[in-house]
Amino acid sequence: MALRSFKLTSKLPFRRRPIPAIAGDSPAELSIPSHFLCPISLDLMKDPVILSSGITFDRSSIETWLEAGNVTCPVTKKPLFAADLIPNHTIRRMIQDWCVAHRSLGIERIATPKTPITSVQVNDLLSEISAAHFRGNAAQCAELVAKLSNWASESDRNRRCISSNGDSRVVSAVFQDFPSEQVLSALAGMLPFDEAARRKLVSEKSLHSIVSVMKNGNLSGRLNAVLVVKEMVSANNEDCGIIARSDELIEALVKLLKEPISPTATKASVVAAYYLASADKRAASRLAEMGIVSLILEMIVDSERSFCEKGLAVLDVIPSTEAGRKMAACHDLAIPVLVKKMVRVSDMATEFAVSATWKLCKKQGNVGKGEEEKCLKEAVEVGAFQKLLLILQVGCSESTKEKVSELLRILNGVRGRTECIDSADFKGLKRPF
Numbered sequence: 001m002a003l004r005s006f007k008l009t010s011k012l013p014f015r016r017r018p019i020p021a022i023a024g025d026s027p028a029e030l031s032i033p034s035h036f037l038c039p040i041s042l043d044l045m046k047d048p049v050i051l052s053s054g055i056t057f058d059r060s061s062i063e064t065w066l067e068a069g070n071v072t073c074p075v076t077k078k079p080l081f082a083a084d085l086i087p088n089h090t091i092r093r094m095i096q097d098w099c100v101a102h103r104s105l106g107i108e109r110i111a112t113p114k115t116p117i118t119s120v121q122v123n124d125l126l127s128e129i130s131a132a133h134f135r136g137n138a139a140q141c142a143e144l145v146a147k148l149s150n151w152a153s154e155s156d157r158n159r160r161c162i163s164s165n166g167d168s169r170v171v172s173a174v175f176q177d178f179p180s181e182q183v184l185s186a187l188a189g190m191l192p193f194d195e196a197a198r199r200k201l202v203s204e205k206s207l208h209s210i211v212s213v214m215k216n217g218n219l220s221g222r223l224n225a226v227l228v229v230k231e232m233v234s235a236n237n238e239d240c241g242i243i244a245r246s247d248e249l250i251e252a253l254v255k256l257l258k259e260p261i262s263p264t265a266t267k268a269s270v271v272a273a274y275y276l277a278s279a280d281k282r283a284a285s286r287l288a289e290m291g292i293v294s295l296i297l298e299m300i301v302d303s304e305r306s307f308c309e310k311g312l313a314v315l316d317v318i319p320s321t322e323a324g325r326k327m328a329a330c331h332d333l334a335i336p337v338l339v340k341k342m343v344r345v346s347d348m349a350t351e352f353a354v355s356a357t358w359k360l361c362k363k364q365g366n367v368g369k370g371e372e373e374k375c376l377k378e379a380v381e382v383g384a385f386q387k388l389l390l391i392l393q394v395g396c397s398e399s400t401k402e403k404v405s406e407l408l409r410i411l412n413g414v415r416g417r418t419e420c421i422d423s424a425d426f427k428g429l430k431r432p433f
Contacts, residue, residue, distance in 0.1 A: 030105060036095050039075050040065060047113040048092050049085040053078055056088045059113070063157060087115070116157050122148075122165045129170050138178040145171055149186040163190060168197035176200045179209035181221035188224035191231050201232055202242045207249060214252035223265045226256055230268040233275040244280035254290045257299075263307075270296070270310045277317045277324075284317060288324035297333045300341065308345055312338075312352035319359040329360050329371040335378040342387045343394075350391060351400045357384065358403040361410055376414045385411050 038045045038058035047059040053073035057065075062085065065074055072079055092112070099109040125148055132140040148167060152159045168190040175183045187193075193201065200206060213225040229249065233240040243249060253276075256269045273292060277284035292314065300311035315338065318324035328334045338360075341353045360375045379385075388404045388411070396404065 030102065030107075033098070035091065036098065044110070045091070045095060046110045048088040048095070050088045052080050052082045052084065056091055059085060059157075087113075114154055116155060117151050117161055119161060119165055122151075122162050122167070125151075126165060126167060126170045129174060133170075133174050133177065136177075141174045141178055142180060142182055145174060145183050145186045149182075149189060152186075152189045159189065166194060166196075168193045169200070172197040172200040172206070175209065176203060176206045179206070179212075181213055181217050181224070184210065184213055184221065184228065185224045188227045191227070192235060193231060195236075198232060198236060198239050201228070202239045207243065207246055211246070211248045211252050214249070215255065219261050222256065222261055223268075226253070226265050226268045226272065229253070230272045230275075233272050233279070237279060240275050240279040244276045244283035247286060250276065250283060250286050251290065254287065254292055254295070257292065257295045266299075267307060267310060270299075270307070270314060274310065274313045274317060277314065277320075281321050284321045285323040288318050288321065288327045291327075293318060293324070293327045293331055293334065297331060297337050301333075301337060305346055305349070308341060309348050309352065312341060312349050312356065316352045316356040316359070319356060325359065326371065328356070329375050334360065335375055335384070336382045339379060339382045339384045339387060342384070343390060347396070350396060354388075354391065354396075354400050354403050354407070358407055361407060376411060379407075380411055380414050 032044060035056075036044055038048075038061050039055065040057060040061040043058065045056070045058040048056050049059045049062065050056050051062060051073055053076045055073055055075045057074070062074075092110075096109050096112075099107050103109070125144060129141060129144045129148070132144060148162065148171070152162050168187065171183060171186055171190060172193070175187060187197075187201075190197075201210070210225050210228060213221045214229075215222075217225060229243070233243055253269050253273055256265055257273075260266045273287055277287055296311045296314050300308045303311065315328065315334075319328050335357065338353045338357045341349050342357075343350065345353075357379065361372070361379060363372060385408065388408050391404055392401065392408075
């Protein structure tokens with residue numbers, strides 16, 4: 001029997017505990033029969049399937065290969081006349097027996113995989129849900145939607161199969177008439193939505209139900225609600241404009257930022273706030289009045305890159321309104337944080353930080369002269385002039401270069417009246433927290 005030697009650091013389902021030495025086995029390495037290994041990943045197969053070429057692969061690996069548009073067998077290179085994947089129960093049982101025989105070395109037995117669902121099964125279940133919805137049977141709708149949600153949670157393949165059969169339009173119709181956290185949870189697992197589903201979810205009735213869950217639901221329900229909102233506002237400008245007119249939804253978003261429940265919910269709330277503020281100036285003003293500028297500034301001071309970019313995007317769009325510009329200009333941390341994030345985060349962060357600083361420092365009739373002078377003075381004190389020169393030297397986009405050049409011209413007129421201070425930890429600044 002051909003054997004392949006693998007060290008215990010390979011991607012196998014090992015328990016993390018010391019390996020005892022036993023007769024005939026080395027505690028440092030383990031010999032695995034080569035026909036137990038997937039030819040693509042070279043890992044122990046967990047769900048072996050046979051391709052039409054007669055070669056056995058791990059299901060996840062060969063599905064990835066086929067989804068990439070490949071039409072040949074990875075091993076034989078011969079054309080595939082059928083993409084059907086047939087479970088290889090014989091090899092799977094042999095692998096399970098081998099895992100049990102080597103349990104003393106810390107190897108866990110692979111689980112027996114569940115058979116993936118088919119489009120026929122999905123269509124049958126969706127038909128049952130539609131029929132129960134037509135009859136007005138809320139209890140049966142909830143039961144069937146839960147079954148659909150369980151299928152989706154079993155594997156990515158199931159989720160793709162369900163999404164390709166128009167599940168979101170059926171479930172969104174159920175949520176519109178029979179709203180519940182359970183149905184909303186199912187919707188959160190069916191992203192992205194098709195147009196028919198979005199039309200139902202942006203209805204006044206559905207939005208009110210989503211906001212109710214965002215405010216009063218359990219942690220899981222509130223997370224799913226904000227994920228659904230994020231999907232709707234980012235997918236379609238028209239839908240975003242409709243949602244932006246909902247004051248209660250904006251209040252619920254800000255509440256999730258003030259009282260965070262999870263990093264995922266916080267990120268989704270920030271992204272949703274960005275799209276809402278971009279789509280509607282009234283929404284941007286409302287977000288500013290509810291204190292989103294202060295919340296974002298506090299969050300991004302020491303945040304990781306991805307969240308910092310999202311927060312800076314919000315800080316860039318909020319000053320586009322009179323209320324937003326005033327709130328940002330009056331905040332003691334606005335200019336120091338924006339200048340700090342101009343470099344050493346990412347190119348995207350640089351563009352947002354420069355743009356937001358430019359909006360606060362340039363002359364506009366919407367902000368008083370005193371507030372404008374305050375921003376200019378703070379920018380010079382925390383080293384904006386030097387960082388802007390560095391950005392020009394390193395290189396940036398044309399739009400950012402124009403804003404940098406204008407900022408340098410404006411700040412140059414203030415440099416003689418103030419000095420640059422050490423801004424590493426924002427010494428001398430009053431923090432609102």
